[in-house]
Amino acid sequence: SQTIHQWPATLVQPVGSPLSLECTVEGTSNPNLYWYRQAAGRGLQLLFYSVGIGQISSEVPQNLSASRPQDRQFILSSKKLLLSDSGFYLCAWGRGVGHEQYFGPGTRLTVT
């Protein structure tokens, strides 16, 4: 069976500090991978998606970036966090045909 891991579960970072969130998937190969963000009381916003190693598509221009160094690893980064980067960050994977996506447990980021 497939599982998706995200860490850390919670994170408190000061403004201007760097960020690295990691997501890994087990039990499948060549998945599509996605990063979403959910601000408090808001809907999910798609940030990045990837259809293969090194292939990243950005949906919303901002101070975040994503990388996919391995088939089942997806990393979300920032060089300098802003207060507006606070939120619930979710990683998801899908098989690419159709839109059944499976979400990880999420990372709750608070920028202070």
Added chain:
Amino acid sequence: DAKTTQPTSMDCAEGRAANLPCNHSTISGNEYVYWYRQIHSQGPQYIIHGLKNNETNEMASLIITEDRKSSTLILPHATLRDTAVYYCIVSPEGVYNQGGKLIFGQGTELSVKP
């Protein structure tokens, strides 16, 4: 651009059927209707999807109108654990949507009450 319209919130009595409506009047011929739900502080969970025909699985039923401009998600016997935000999403499949992207709206907050 909002492709779907859902009520902001709904209540349902425990044990009764929950019927969640969704309007998608501008849906294209190659777009599917997907439903997800998000329980508080968790990631969204896939429920069901369909193109034209009604669909049923162990979680829910999806009824799509003949003109495909609206649909209803039915939870046949709602429990307290079904309290969540339910998202209706329309999205093309396959070659029309590389990457299988989903665009989530605000959804319907369903409260199942004892």
